[in-house]
Amino acid sequence: MSFRKYIHAVGTGPKGNRDLTYEESIDMMKQILEQSVHPEQISAFLLGWRLKPETVDEFRGALNACDELIKYTEIPDSIELGYPFDGKRRNPYIFPLVAKELENSGLDLIVIGDELQPAKHGITTKEVCTSLELPNGIKYFDRADFFKNMSDLTEIRMRLGLRTAFNTIEKLPHVAKSDFAITGVFHKPYVKKYVEIFSDRYKRFALIQGNEGTPELFSKGRMWIGSESGTDEFIIDPAYYGINYTKSWDEISFEESLNQIKNPSEEFIKLAKLNAAIYLFIAQKVKSIDEGFELLNG
Known part of the structure; x- marks a missing residue:
């Protein structure tokens, strides 16, 4: 999805804002992590997202996107x-x-x-x-x-x-x-x-x-x-x-x-x-x- 739609979802004010779905949150986070969008767009989204504010589903979707890029080293106990x-x-x-x-x-x-x-x-x-x-x-x-x-x-x-x-x-x-x-x-x-x-x-x-x-x-x-x-x-x-x-x-x-x-x-x-x-x-x-x-x- 176009990243502009995510900015619009969090940056249009109390009457126009909406929560992202879990799937949208994954896509949003992937685009940010890959920096496939402009730095100004990332900053605008992060500020709007904070003020909206964030939901549990949005956090969980963002974490899912992070999980795919992390290099794990398992340490038991x-x-x-x-x-x-x-x-x-x-x-x-x-x-x-x-x-x-x-x-x-x-x-x-x-x-x-x-x-x-x-x-x-x-x-x-x-x-x-x-x-x-x-x-x-x-x-x-x-x-x-x-x-x-x-x-x-x-x-x-x-x-x-x-x-x-x-x-x-x-x-x-x-x-x-x-x-x-x-x-x-x-x-x-x-x-x-x-x-x-x-x-x-x-x-x-x-x-x-x-x-x-x-x-x-x-x-x-x-x-x-x-x-x-x-x-x-x-x-x-x-x-x-x-x-x-x-x-x-x-x-x-x-x-x-x-x-x-x-x-x-x-x-x-x-x-x-x-x-x-x-x-x-x-x-x-x-x-x-x-x-x-x-x-x-x-």
């Missing part, structure tokens, strides 16, 4: 961590420390990275993973290698400079065919939509009110484990586990971020153990987060 590609600005990443805590668990952490995407201008997982000697339990995938079509859209997206549907679609590419996955979510109303979009791609799928939109818990928050049959909610409070870590509200430099990973405080290590316990629970290696935390502190 792994959990995919869905990080935002616009990075973190105020706090260090904790996943390198979490991986160390999980060394004897047999559970690998799947981390995906690429160049910075809109709109936060934070420190990216790629910067961290290419600057540190990573523990064996981290399997890092650079999107430029396994999904070049999406990576090649970076310049267009940065020129637009706004969050788009891609910020949701790109979090969980399922590149390692992991049975388990967790990603961050800001607001509870989005939980149902994320479950409908992603849960059937995994044996067990979780969402967490993580630090700066990441799958990393730094303070009291909620976690949801969703499936087609329903969603279970958990409240997790680091203080309950004797953790008194205070997250930062100020921007930190890349050097300071790396330094806190290389030379972690005692409270940051405790926090890493809690996050590791959460991942063990999601991956069904323990029956509860409490059990996982006790195991890692035993």
